[in-house]
Each structure stands twice: as C-alpha cells, then as structure tokens.
Amino acid sequence: MVPLIVVATAGEAAPLRRLPARVVVSGVGPVAAALATARALFQAPAPLVISAGIAGAFSSSGLQPGDLAFSSRMIQADLGAWDGDAWLPLAQLGLSVSPAEPHAAEFEAWSGAAQAAEALGAAYGPMLTLCAVTGDKKQAARLEFRYPGALTEGMEGAGVAHAAWLAGAPVVEVRGISNLVGPRDRSAWDIGAALRATQTGLLGVLRFWGSEEE
Numbered sequence: 001m002v003p004l005i006v007v008a009t010a011g012e013a014a015p016l017r018r019l020p021a022r023v024v025v026s027g028v029g030p031v032a033a034a035l036a037t038a039r040a041l042f043q044a045p046a047p048l049v050i051s052a053g054i055a056g057a058f059s060s061s062g063l064q065p066g067d068l069a070f071s072s073r074m075i076q077a078d079l080g081a082w083d084g085d086a087w088l089p090l091a092q093l094g095l096s097v098s099p100a101e102p103h104a105a106e107f108e109a110w111s112g113a114a115q116a117a118e119a120l121g122a123a124y125g126p127m128l129t130l131c132a133v134t135g136d137k138k139q140a141a142r143l144e145f146r147y148p149g150a151l152t153e154g155m156e157g158a159g160v161a162h163a164a165w166l167a168g169a170p171v172v173e174v175r176g177i178s179n180l181v182g183p184r185d186r187s188a189w190d191i192g193a194a195l196r197a198t199q200t201g202l203l204g205v206l207r208f209w210g211s212e213e214e
Contacts, residue, residue: 003209004046004169005202006037006160012053015199020206022046030076030129030159037163048110048170048209051160052202054194055152055175056133056182058144063123063177066193068201069151070117070124071173076105076158077128077143077150087146097162107161110170116208122201125151127173129158133181140181153181174201 003021007013008028016023022044026036037049051074057063079097081088090096090104097105117124128150134140144150157173164171176197179189 001045001047003048003050003206004037004040005050005052006033006040006156007053008033008156009053012195012198015195016052016202019202021050021202026156026160029131029155030157030162033156033159034163037160038166041163041167041169045167046169048172048205049160049164050202050205051154051157051171051173052198053154053156053175054178054191054198055127055154056179057152057177058140058150058181060144061123061125061151063151065177065179065188065190066197067177068120068122068197069127069175069177070113070122070201070205071109071127071151071157072113072124073109073126074107074157074161074171074173075126075128075147075150076162077147077153078130078132079105087142105158105162107158107165107171110172112208113172116205119208120201120204122204123151125149127152127154127157127175129154129156131155135182135184137182143181152177172205174198174205176201
C-alpha cells in the first residue's frame with residue numbers, strides 16, 4: 001500500500017504525480033474532499049492520508065508566503081451556530097459529527113507529524129477548514145481568538161481528516177503558504193512558492209513515513 005494524497009485542484013496535483021503515492025483531486029471544499037477521500041479509501045486502503053495544497057496563514061502564526069506548515073489538528077472551524085455575536089460550537093449545542101460519540105469535528109494528526117515538521121523546519125500546529133475563506137481582518141481576528149495557535153485556513157483539510165478518521169487511517173495536512181488570511185489581495189499571493197513548499201513538505205513526509213515503516 002502507498003500513502004494517499006488528496007488535493008483540491010489539478011494545478012496542485014500536477015507537481016506531485018512522480019511521488020511514491022496515490023494522488024487524488026477532490027474538488028474544492030470539505031464535502032468534496034471528504035467524498036473523494038472516502039471513495040479513494042474504499043477503492044484501496046492507505047496506510048497514511050495526506051491533505052495537501054496551498055493555504056492562507058494567520059498573521060499571529062508568523063508564517064509568510066513560501067513557508068511550510070504541518071497540522072497538529074484539523075478543525076472544521078465554521079461548524080456550529082451564531083447567537084448574535086456569540087459563537088456556539090457543537091459541544092455547546094449538544095451536537096456531534098459522530099452518531100456514536102461526542103465529536104466536534106477536530107481531528108488529531110498522524111503521530112509522526114511533529115517530528116517530520118521539525119526535520120523540515122516547518123511550522124506545526126492547528127489548521128482550520130472553512131467552507132468560505134476569510135476576507136477581512138475582523139473575521140481573521142475572530143478565528144485566531146477562537147482557535148489559539150491556529151496556523152492556516154484552508155477549505156479541505158477537515159473533510160479529508162473526517163473520511164480518514166472513519167476509515168481508521170492516520171492523516172495529516174501539509175500546506176504551503178500562498179498568502180495571509182484577511183483582505184483578499186491577490187497581488188500579494190505567491191502560489192508558485194506555496195506549491196514548491198507543499199512539494200517539499202510531501203517529500204519529507206513520505207521519507208519520514210517510509211523510515212518509520214522500515
């Protein structure tokens with residue numbers, strides 16, 4: 001068996017085709033990512049599932065375009081309810097993404113993620129998944145307050161992680177930073193550098209995972 005890499009777009013997949021892994025393009029968003037991951041794992045189990053691609057970084061993380069980040073947890077950050085200006089998470093609502101147990105759509109990363117990140121000089125911490133990315137400083141600050149230490153914002157990680165969790169497969173999110181979370185200024189994005197960082201991160205994960213398997 002080889003690891004499964006799930007990316008949202010064909011552009012993110014193109015540089016990865018020569019890696020010793022199965023690469024699946026899911027489409028954008030957590031639902032598409034979860035469905036594509038579940039289908040891929042049904043077709044063939046994987047010893048490790050990786051959600052990969054580019055992401056925006058929160059300003060408090062210190063990350064800049066071209067940097068690399070690994071997840072400690074993958075969090076579906078917009079799953080809950082608003083009560084005026086107050087945010088109510090699933091646990092407070094008495095709800096769960098699992099029919100069998102309390103679960104707040106926060107998924108722990110593969111046990112080797114911290115060591116792999118350290119070996120590559122990458123950041124390591126929580127990564128947020130949202131259905132709609134943030135476009136202003138106020139919302140970015142709200143998310144940073146609600147999820148202390150959050151590194152990045154993306155649209156697929158928690159969906160991939162949810163499907164992997166249901167299948168009993170370890171999972172990690174690997175993101176190259178393309179921009180900072182906040183006002184949408186495409187002139188400040190560096191997608192090329194983010195894709196190169198992602199590829200470096202994936203190579204590192206696969207080497208580290210391979211050494212664990214030996």
